Amino acid sequence: xxxxxxxxxxxxxxxxxxDPPAGxxxxxxxxxxxxxNAVIIGPADTPFxxxxxxxxxxxxxxxxxxxxxxxxxxxxxxxxxxxxGELCLDILQNRWSPTYDVAAILTSIQSLLNDPNTSSPANVxxxxxxxxxxxxxxxxxxxxxxxxxxx
Amino acid sequence: xxxxxxxxxSTDWHATSLPLFEPLEAALRCEVCKEFYDNPVITSxxxxxxxxxxxxCISTDGKCPTCRAACQSDKLLPNYAMREIVSKFQDAxxxxxxxxxxxxxxxxxxxxxxxxxxGDTDIEEEPARQTRSRQARTQSRRREGTNGMPIEVPDSExxxxxxxxxxxxxxxxxxxxxxxxxxxxxxHHLDVCPGLENSAVGRSTRSSANNTYPKSLQSRPKEPSxxxxxxxxLNYAMMKQNALTKKLQDLGIPTWGKKDLLIRRHTExxxxxxxxxxxxxxxxxxxELLRELEVWEKTQGGSANIAEPKVxxxxxxxxxxxxxxxxxxxxxIANAKRKREAAKAKKEEETNEDREKEEARLNEGIPxxxxxxxxxxxxxxxxxxxxxxxxxxxxxEKVEQANRVGTTLPSTTSPKPTLEETRIASQAYQGMxxxxxxxxxxxxxxxxPADPIVDVEQSTTIQ
Numbered sequence: 001x002x003x004x005x006x007x008x009x010x011x012x013x014x015x016x017x018x019d020p021p022a023g024x025x026x027x028x029x030x031x032x033x034x035x036x037n038a039v040i041i042g043p044a045d046t047p048f049x050x051x052x053x054x055x056x057x058x059x060x061x062x063x064x065x066x067x068x069x070x071x072x073x074x075x076x077x078x079x080x081x082x083x084x085g086e087l088c089l090d091i092l093q094n095r096w097s098p099t100y101d102v103a104a105i106l107t108s109i110q111s112l113l114n115d116p117n118t119s120s121p122a123n124v125x126x127x128x129x130x131x132x133x134x135x136x137x138x139x140x141x142x143x144x145x146x147x148x149x150x151x
Numbered sequence: 152x153x154x155x156x157x158x159x160x161s162t163d164w165h166a167t168s169l170p171l172f173e174p175l176e177a178a179l180r181c182e183v184c185k186e187f188y189d190n191p192v193i194t195s196x197x198x199x200x201x202x203x204x205x206x207x208c209i210s211t212d213g214k215c216p217t218c219r220a221a222c223q224s225d226k227l228l229p230n231y232a233m234r235e236i237v238s239k240f241q242d243a244x245x246x247x248x249x250x251x252x253x254x255x256x257x258x259x260x261x262x263x264x265x266x267x268x269x270g271d272t273d274i275e276e277e278p279a280r281q282t283r284s285r286q287a288r289t290q291s292r293r294r295e296g297t298n299g300m301p302i303e304v305p306d307s308e309x310x311x312x313x314x315x316x317x318x319x320x321x322x323x324x325x326x327x328x329x330x331x332x333x334x335x336x337x338x339h340h341l342d343v344c345p346g347l348e349n350s351a352v353g354r355s356t357r358s359s360a361n362n363t364y365p366k367s368l369q370s371r372p373k374e375p376s377x378x379x380x381x382x383x384x385l386n387y388a389m390m391k392q393n394a395l396t397k398k399l400q401d402l403g404i405p406t407w408g409k410k411d412l413l414i415r416r417h418t419e420x421x422x423x424x425x426x427x428x429x430x431x432x433x434x435x436x437x438x439e440l441l442r443e444l445e446v447w448e449k450t451q452g453g454s455a456n457i458a459e460p461k462v463x464x465x466x467x468x469x470x471x472x473x474x475x476x477x478x479x480x481x482x483x484i485a486n487a488k489r490k491r492e493a494a495k496a497k498k499e500e501e502t503n504e505d506r507e508k509e510e511a512r513l514n515e516g517i518p519x520x521x522x523x524x525x526x527x528x529x530x531x532x533x534x535x536x537x538x539x540x541x542x543x544x545x546x547x548e549k550v551e552q553a554n555r556v557g558t559t560l561p562s563t564t565s566p567k568p569t570l571e572e573t574r575i576a577s578q579a580y581q582g583m584x585x586x587x588x589x590x591x592x593x594x595x596x597x598x599x600p601a602d603p604i605v606d607v608e609q610s611t612t613i614q
Contacts, residue, residue, distance in 0.1 A: 003450050004184060010158060011185050018162040022494040025487035029476065035462055037476050039483040041491055052484045054473055058460045061450040064183060065211045069460070073469030085469060098208055098216045099182040151473050151480075 005063040009033050012102040024106035026057070034059045036068075038106055042145060046114040047138040051145035055085075055109070057102070067096040070105065074148045077140045079116040079127035087112075088122040159244070160185075167251035168258060176244075179237050183208060183216055188237045190429040192227040196220040199230050202426035210418050224384070229429050379434075381425045387414045403437070404444060408453045419447050 010033065016026050026038035036057040042048030053076065058069040070092055072085035080088045091100065091108055100108075121127030129137035161176035181188050183204035190202040198217045200208070208216050209224045385398065392410045399406045399413060404420050406413070423440045435443075448454050461467060473480060 003446060005450075007186075008184055011160060014158050014160050015162055018160065019165055020486065020490050023487055023491040025483040025490070027479065027483060029479070035460065037479050037483060039480060039487050041484070041487045044495075052487075054469075054480055056462045056469070056472065058463050061455065062211075065207050069463040071463070071469075073473050084465060097219070098204070098211075101185070151470075 003061055005059060005061045006033055008064055008101075009059060016102055019103075021103050021107045021110075024103070024110055026055075026102050026106060034061075036102065038070075038102075040106060040110050040113070043110060043114055047141035048113045048145060051148045052151075053148055054151060055106075057105070064098040064100070067092045067100075068105070070109070074151055075144050077123070077126050077137075077144045078113065079118050079121045079123055079130050080112060081126075082122045086122070088117075088120065163248060164251070166255065167248065168254040169247070169251040172247070172251070176240070179233075179240055187241055188230075188233055190426060190431075191230040191233040191237070192429055193230045193233075194220075194222050195226045196222065199233055202227065202229075202429040203422055206422045206426055210422070224425065225381075227429075229431075231431075234431070379424075379428055381428045382421050384421065385417065387417075404441070405448070412453045416444070416448070416452055419452070420444055 009028065013026075013028060013033075023041040023043065024039065026036050028034075028036050036059070038055040038057055040053045040055065042051035042053065044050075051074075053072060053074045055070060055072050055074075060066050060068070070087055070089075072081055072087070074085075076085065082088070087109065089109065089112060091097075092105070116127070116130060118127045118131055126137065126140070129140065161173050161180060164170055164172040164176060179187055181191075181201040181204050182198075183200055186201070188199065188201055191199050192202045192205060193199050194205060194215050196215050196218050198215050200216070205216075205222070205227060206224050208214070209222050213221055213223075215222045382402075385395075387395070387410075390398075392413065395410060395413045395417070396406045399417060399420075402417075402420060404416060408416070420440075423443050427435050427440060462472065
C-alpha cells in the first residue's frame with residue numbers, strides 16, 4: 001500500500017543513491033521499506049576515523065511527522081550512545097522537524113561523533129573520560145573502531 | 152528497488168549539464184514530503200508547504216517545520232503564484248531534463264576525446280546544442296504525428312513552437328478553427344470564423360494571431376466549483392465520547408473505537424477535507440477522501456498493526472542482524488567510502504589549485520623578494536567545509552545571524568543548513584543567548600556550539 005510515509009522513504013532512498021552525503025550510506029532492507037540499514041564512516045581527524053559503524057533505523061507510518069527510531073548495532077563508546085546502541089540526540093526526539101530526511105539524520109549523527117554533548121550523558125564512563133582523560137577516551141574509541149572492521 | 156530510479160526528483164539534475172536546476176527544482180518542492188507542492192499554502196511565518204503536509208505538522212506540534220514558529224491551520228492562505236510555477240515547471244521538466252542529459256553525454260564524450268577543459272567545451276558546444284535541441288523537438292513532434300500518441304505532457308510552450316515553423320511560408324492558423332491560411336486573409340476570416348464565438352478572442356490580441364492554445368487553457372476561464380466549507384476544529388477535551396461519536400456520524404466517517412481513536416480519526420479527516428478545500432481544480436470527491444481515510448485507518452488508525460518493531464526492541468540482537476544483512480552492510484560501507492574518497496580527492500584538487508594560484512600570484516606580484524615560508528600555506532590548514540557549499544552557506548548564515556541578534560555563539564559543525572537554520576532561529580526566538588549560561592537548564596544537545604577549547608585539545612591529542 002502506498003502511503004505518504006512510504007513514498008517519502010522511497011524518495012529518501014533515491015536521494016541517498018543519487019546525492020549521498022560523504023561518509024554515510026543507507027538503504028531499506030529487502031522486504032520492508034520501513035526498516036533501513038545504515039553505515040556511518042567515522043569522520044577524518046577524529047578518534048572515530050575510518051570506523052565503519054552500522055545502524056538500524058525504523059520508520060513509522062507517521063514519518064516524517066514522527067522521527068524514526070535509530071540505533072547503533074556496532075559497539076560504540078560515545079558519551080551520547082547507550083550500551084544498547086540507542087542514541088540520545090535531540091533532533092531524534094524533541095527537536096525533530098518533518099523537513100529532515102535520512103541524509104540529514106545520518107550527517108547529524110556523524111557530526112555528533114566528534115561533537116558529543118557531555119551535559120546529559122547516555123554513557124557516563126565515556127562522558128567522564130572525554131572530559132577528564134582524553135587520551136584514555138581516544139584509546140577506548142579506537143578499540144571500537146577496530147572492532148567495527150571485524151563485524 | 153529499481154523503481155526508485157524512476158521517481159522524479161530534484162537530484163536528477165546532478166547528472167546533467169544543468170546542475171543548477173537541482174536547487175531550482177528543490178525550491179519547488181515541499182520541504183516536508185519533498186514532492187512538488189500540492190495545493191501550496193503559505194503560513195503566517197511566510198513558509199510554503201503542501202496544504203495536507205502543513206496541516207498534519209500543525210496538529211502534531213503546532214509549529215512551522217522550517218522555522219519552528221507557532222502556526223495555526225486557520226491562518227493558512229493558498230499560494231497561487233507557487234501553484235502556477237510548479238504546474239508550469241512540471242510541464243516543462245521532462246523535455247528540459249531529456250535535453251540536459253543528452254547534452255551532458257555529448258559534452259562528456261567530446262571532452263574525453265579531445266581532452267579539453269570543461270569550460271572550453273561548454274562555450275564551443277553552445278551552437279551545436281541549440282541545433283540539437285531543435286532537432287530533438289522536431290523529432291518528437293514527428294513521432295507524435297505518426298503514433299497519434301503524445302509523448303510529452305501537452306504544454307503551451309510546445310504549441311507555441313509550432314507557430315515558428317509554419318508548414319507553408321506566409322501561412323498562419325486561425326486560433327479558433329485552426330484552419331491554415333494566408334496572413335492577409337486571417338483578419339477577414341476572423342470576422343466570419345464559426346469557432347470564434349466560443350474561443351479566445353482576447354488572446355489573439357495578446358500574442359500573434361497564429362498562436363493556438365491547448366484545450367486545458369481554453370477551458371480554464373470556466374469557474375471552478377465553489378470550495379466546500381472548511382471544517383472547524385473541535386475542542387476535544389470538552390467533548391464527551393457520545394457527542395464526538397455523533398459528530399463523526401454527521402460527517403459520515405466511521406464511529407467505532409475509543410475516544411482517543413475518534414479524536415485521531417476526526418483530526419485526519421480534517422486534514423484531508425480542509426486540504427481538499429485548498430484545491431482549485433481537480434478537487435477530490437468525498438468518496439475519494441473516504442478511501443484515503445480508510446488507508447489511514449489501516450496504517451495508522453484503529454486497524455493498524457502497531458506492534459513494536461523487532462529492530463527497536465531492547466532484546467534485539469544487533470550482531471545477528473549485522474551478520475544476516477552482511478552483504479547489504481558491505482555494500483553500504485563501500486558506497487560510503489567511495490563517496491568520501493571522491494569528496495577527499497576533490498578537496499585535494501581544490502587545495503592544489505589554490506596553491507598553484509597562490510604561487511602564480513606570488514611569482515607575478517613580488518618576484519624573488521618574499522620568502523615562500525612567510526606565506527601561509529593553505530595545505531596545512533584544515534578546511535572541513537571546503538567544497539561543501541551547503542555547509543559554507545550555513546556558516547555564512549550563522550555569522551550573519553549572530554551579527555544581527557548580537558549574540559556571540561561560536562559556530563557549530565553540522566553540515567546540514569536546515570538544522571543549523573532552525574536551531575539558530577529558535578535560539579534567537581527563545582531569547583537564549585548562551586546555552587551554557589544556566590547549567591541546570593536542559594539544553595538540547597544539538598544546540599551546543601562547538602567549544603573552541605575542545606577542538607584545540609582534540610587536535611593536540613591526536614597529533
